[in-house]
Amino acid sequence: MAWAMLRAHYDRQARHLDLREAFRADPGRFEEYSQQAPHVFADLSKNLVDAHARVMLLELARECMLERHRDAMFAGHKVNNTEQRAVKHWLLRTPRGASLDPDLREVHETLEAMLAYAERVRGDAQITDVVNIGIGGSDLGPQMAVTALAEFAVPGKRFHFVSNVDGHELAAVLAAVQPRSTLFLVASKTFTTIETMTNARSAKAWFEAQGGQDIARHFAALTTNVGAAREFGIETTFGFWDWVGGRYSMWSAIGLPIAIAIGADHFRRMLAGAHEMDRHFASAPLAANLPVRLGLMDVWYRNFHGFASRSIAPYHSSLRRLPAYLQQLEMESNGKRVDAMGRPLGCSTAPVLWGEPGTNGQHAYFQMLHQGTDVVPVEFIAVRQAAHTLADHHGQLLANALAQAQALMQGKHDAGGHREFPGNRPSTFFVLDRLEPASLGALIALYEHRVFVSGSIWGINSFDQWGVELGKVLAKDIAPRLENGDESGLDPSTAGLLRRLRAG
Numbered sequence: 106m107a108w109a110m111l112r113a114h115y116d117r118q119a120r121h122l123d124l125r126e127a128f129r130a131d132p133g134r135f136e137e138y139s140q141q142a143p144h145v146f147a148d149l150s151k152n153l154v155d156a157h158a159r160v161m162l163l164e165l166a167r168e169c170m171l172e173r174h175r176d177a178m179f180a181g182h183k184v185n186n187t188e189q190r191a192v193k194h195w196l197l198r199t200p201r202g203a204s205l206d207p208d209l210r211e212v213h214e215t216l217e218a219m220l221a222y223a224e225r226v227r228g229d230a231q232i233t234d235v236v237n238i239g240i241g242g243s244d245l246g247p248q249m250a251v252t253a254l255a256e257f258a259v260p261g262k263r264f265h266f267v268s269n270v271d272g273h274e275l276a277a278v279l280a281a282v283q284p285r286s287t288l289f290l291v292a293s294k295t296f297t298t299i300e301t302m303t304n305a306r307s308a309k310a311w312f313e314a315q316g317g318q319d320i321a322r323h324f325a326a327l328t329t330n331v332g333a334a335r336e337f338g339i340e341t342t343f344g345f346w347d348w349v350g351g352r353y354s355m356w357s358a359i360g361l362p363i364a365i366a367i368g369a370d371h372f373r374r375m376l377a378g379a380h381e382m383d384r385h386f387a388s389a390p391l392a393a394n395l396p397v398r399l400g401l402m403d404v405w406y407r408n409f410h411g412f413a414s415r416s417i418a419p420y421h422s423s424l425r426r427l428p429a430y431l432q433q434l435e436m437e438s439n440g441k442r443v444d445a446m447g448r449p450l451g452c453s454t455a456p457v458l459w460g461e462p463g464t465n466g467q468h469a470y471f472q473m474l475h476q477g478t479d480v481v482p483v484e485f486i487a488v489r490q491a492a493h494t495l496a497d498h499h500g501q502l503l504a505n506a507l508a509q510a511q512a513l514m515q516g517k518h519d520a521g522g523h524r525e526f527p528g529n530r531p532s533t534f535f536v537l538d539r540l541e542p543a544s545l546g547a548l549i550a551l552y553e554h555r556v557f558v559s560g561s562i563w564g565i566n567s568f569d570q571w572g573v574e575l576g577k578v579l580a581k582d583i584a585p586r587l588e589n590g591d592e593s594g595l596d597p598s599t600a601g602l603l604r605r606l607r608a609g
């Protein structure tokens with residue numbers, strides 16, 4: 106019902122919305138379309154949405170029983186229905202006593218153990234290099250957060266992230282470290298992922314070949330499959346639970362590199378910031394609930410405006426891994442073509458997410474954002490206070506973020522031809538006061554919940570990832586063929602490429 110009304114409203118009126126006119130007609134638009142959520146200020150006023158669409162989107166959320174679905178997640182129900190699992194990454198940042206969930210005690214016991222270990226490593230001057238071996242959620246979150254919070258990192262330790270099965274990556278790291286001063290963290294929820302196990306085996310073989318002795322001191326495993334880690338020969342293990350999805354796992358033992366980098370207190374602050382956002386999502390009325398507003402905007406853009414991508418523009422170089430992190434979060438969660446019951450969907454789902462830090466992107470692809478044929482909503486993330494004291498830089502950085510959002514909206518019409526900017530191009534603008542553990546935690550939790558919201562409206566299970574399986578199976582079949590040249594049963598293209606790769 107709400108969907109049909111939104112469609113009618115879009116066709117009749119909303120598709121003609123002009124942001125410049127909307128601001129002229131409503132002097133209160135900035136106040137109405139912006140809000141302060143925990144640690145994150147968000148200005149949504151430069152989005153192609155009007156009051157009627159907003160009301161109808163909230164109605165759509167009610168019809169889709171968003172609140173019931175959200176409450177089911179927070180109640181620990183098995184909302185990941187295809188894997189019959191609860192979805193409780195939020196519990197990892199829930200303070201003691203703040204939930205009756207029976208797993209909370211174990212969560213805190215594990216957190217204490219992991220943070221105590223992190224503090225020991227921080228105090229161990231002999232360990233100068235920490236190498237995280239993991240991929241997907243076992244890499245992107247820790248890497249993004251360690252990079253984002255570099256200002257808080259312990260001096261004297263370097264952090265390396267090895268994810269790819271491409272040996273060039275591991276070889277380059279191994280060439281730069283010494284066994285006696287390196288701690289390897291093997292991060293894998295399942296402890297079966299081929300890339301991670303291959304890298305872990307090679308790292309262990311290198312360590313032993315270099316005369317490295319004390320595996321217990323130089324290797325730790327972060328996994329739900331502690332048995333497999335022990336079998337692999339790693340005694341130091343930190344566990345977590347099957348109700349933590351890989352892309353939602355930086356709050357768990359998978360966050361150990363973050364804890365080593367920033368320390369226990371800061372790690373706790375990151376959890377606390379995320380928890381504040383959890384509370385906001387769980388309790389704020391839908392109309393003033395930032396993850397809900399953003400998720401509904403995502404549906405509006407994807408299904409009514411037909412925008413197929415969204416560009417992430419963090420105006421802070423320490424957030425340079427954020428776009429990659431968000432790609433997994435959103436595209437692995439909501440890149441689905443069937444609903445939670447397996448029935449084909451009648452609408453489009455996750456857009457393509459992409460981006461680079463500003464101002465770099467401005468000198469690369471912003472041309473297309475301003476004058477290309479496709480409209481791409483842009484998401485600016487600006488940080489009010491810099492962590493450095495260099496004169497001029499931060500003002501210029503922030504001025505550029507504001508100017509880009511302004512230029513996208515205003516356009517320029519006096520010159521014509523190549524110099525014409527159509528304008529009316531939408532953007533969202535986030536402001537953090539500082540990039541610090543609590544604000545990063547809140548920002549990431551905001552994105553997690555926003556993905557939950559759009560996934561709920563589409564009726565999909567945002568917590569499985571069956572789409573990654575087929576390629577894994579085929580790679581297993583092809584690997585021996587690269588050795589033995591067997592082409593039987595292969596399509597002509599794959600067979601031809603196999604020949605080409607084996608030649609010489």
Ligand SMILES: O=P(O)(O)OC[C@H]1O[C@](O)(CO)[C@@H](O)[C@@H]1O
Pocket residue numbers: 240241242243292293294295296297298301351352437570573
């Ligand atoms: O932590 P694991 O089990 O090694 O998995 C790594 C990644 O692989 C995936 O399963 C996809 O292949 C992701 O969902 C996950 O984050």
